[in-house]
Amino acid sequence: MSHHQLDARRMLCPMPVIRTQNFVAKLPAGDTVDVLCTDPGALHDIPAWCRIHGHEIIGTQELDGELIISVRVGTPSG
Amino acid sequence: MLATQAMLEQGIHVEGINFYTGFCVEGHTHAIRKKDKAKPKRNNALWVAEQLGIKLHIIDVIDEYKDVVINPKHGYGSNMNPCLDCKCFMVRKAHEWIEEHNFDFIITGEVVGQRPMSQRRDTMPVIQRESGAEDRLLRPLCAKILPATLPEREGWVDREKLFDFNGRGRKPQIALAEKMGISDFAQPSGGCCFLTDAAYSGKLADLWSARGERRYELDDIMLLKVGRHLRPRPHFKIIVGREEGENRFLEGYRKQFTHLYTTSHPGPLVLLDGEANDDDLQLAAQLAARFSQGKMAETVRVELHEKGAAKRELDVTPLTNEEIPVEWYL
Ligand code: SF4
Numbered sequence: 001m002s003h004h005q006l007d008a009r010r011m012l013c014p015m016p017v018i019r020t021q022n023f024v025a026k027l028p029a030g031d032t033v034d035v036l037c038t039d040p041g042a043l044h045d046i047p048a049w050c051r052i053h054g055h056e057i058i059g060t061q062e063l064d065g066e067l068i069i070s071v072r073v074g075t076p077s078g
Numbered sequence: 079m080l081a082t083q084a085m086l087e088q089g090i091h092v093e094g095i096n097f098y099t100g101f102c103v104e105g106h107t108h109a110i111r112k113k114d115k116a117k118p119k120r121n122n123a124l125w126v127a128e129q130l131g132i133k134l135h136i137i138d139v140i141d142e143y144k145d146v147v148i149n150p151k152h153g154y155g156s157n158m159n160p161c162l163d164c165k166c167f168m169v170r171k172a173h174e175w176i177e178e179h180n181f182d183f184i185i186t187g188e189v190v191g192q193r194p195m196s197q198r199r200d201t202m203p204v205i206q207r208e209s210g211a212e213d214r215l216l217r218p219l220c221a222k223i224l225p226a227t228l229p230e231r232e233g234w235v236d237r238e239k240l241f242d243f244n245g246r247g248r249k250p251q252i253a254l255a256e257k258m259g260i261s262d263f264a265q266p267s268g269g270c271c272f273l274t275d276a277a278y279s280g281k282l283a284d285l286w287s288a289r290g291e292r293r294y295e296l297d298d299i300m301l302l303k304v305g306r307h308l309r310p311r312p313h314f315k316i317i318v319g320r321e322e323g324e325n326r327f328l329e330g331y332r333k334q335f336t337h338l339y340t341t342s343h344p345g346p347l348v349l350l351d352g353e354a355n356d357d358d359l360q361l362a363a364q365l366a367a368r369f370s371q372g373k374m375a376e377t378v379r380v381e382l383h384e385k386g387a388a389k390r391e392l393d394v395t396p397l398t399n400e401e402i403p404v405e406w407y408l
């Protein structure tokens with residue numbers, strides 16, 4: 001199980017979601033990713049995307065206007 | 079949303095595809111402009127998918143979409159919206175996607191006669207043909223008034239349970255939504271992208287005429303959504319942040335653009351797009367001063383960061399409103 005980082009700073013939604021989606025697609029279940037972003041919309045969209053696809057949000061933090069959204073990759077279904 | 083629900087009710091597995099062209103009306107401007115903070119910043123497509131309990135794939139088509147906007151075979155709608163070409167393009171991409179992922183057919187929420195350009199009875203078959211999807215494209219909401227498609231003929235879906243909606247009226251849709259128990263039925267009645275917006279289209283046309291060619295990058299079309307745009311000279315324009323959120327967004331472009339801001343008074347960040355000589359820079363500084371809190375002051379100090387040059391300071395007199403012709407505003 002590995003931990004990854006994905007830089008989606010300065011990107012506007014839905015680009016951070018698209019990046020997360022494409023990045024997560026290559027990872028096995030159980031891996032974790034910290035998505036770095038600056039668009040506050042990502043705080044809504046990435047968790048919504050995770051819920052739909054069965055991934056888990058393990059935390060969000062805000063640091064100097066930058067957001068870190070941590071995702072644990074779920075088991076692919078159907 | 080209704081079309082999908084109708085399929086789900088027939089026991090069909092549906093997944094959503096949302097194409098991101100760069101022009102989509104989504105969270106961007108909300109995220110950028112603080113004044114809109116009260117509005118939900120949700121991504122509508124994700125929200126709908128979650129309500130319906132289906133997966134949603136968001137696909138970046140920014141680059142491929144350029145050709146649709148720049149050279150639409152069927153022309154534009156009332157603004158720069160190439161709706162018919164756009165629909166053909168999206169259905170074609172969806173068709174590629176279903177082939178790759180072993181899905182059987184495509185559905186859309188189109189209704190005959192609902193939109194002037196892309197949803198007319200005579201343009202519906204154009205989309206089927208030009209997208210290559212042919213009769214694997216099903217429009218559940220108006221299927222009954224269109225020829226039967228493959229999924230209907232094969233019995234994958236029950237045509238009898240589909241609908242015969244027609245025209246601009248939305249009453250039957252609203253009634254159906256109610257029957258399906260969908261209360262927050264958020265379907266845009268206008269266009270789904272900025273290209274249907276007259277002001278936005280004007281700025282895009284200006285960009286193309288200033289550059290002498292019809293071309294754009296993602297950054298260009300993002301910036302058209304943000305700030306006040308003024309073109310005082312044919313060879314340059316300025317983008318002025320209207321409030322904190324926009325200024326913060328524009329800050330991300332400081333490296334790529336000559337930019338300036340007032341230091342003696344609080345004021346916005348101003349980006350300069352194009353080529354500017356010293357007179358032009360002076361004029362840009364006077365405009366920056368005009369949009370700062372020092373607009374009534376005799377002199378305002380402006381810090382100028384010219385692309386590839388050391389920063390400079392200019393003391394300028396702010397332009398007055400009368401000195402700014404309305405034609406400068408894009
Ligand atoms: S309004 Fe919709 S169909 Fe028309 S160009 Fe925009 S995205 Fe395409």
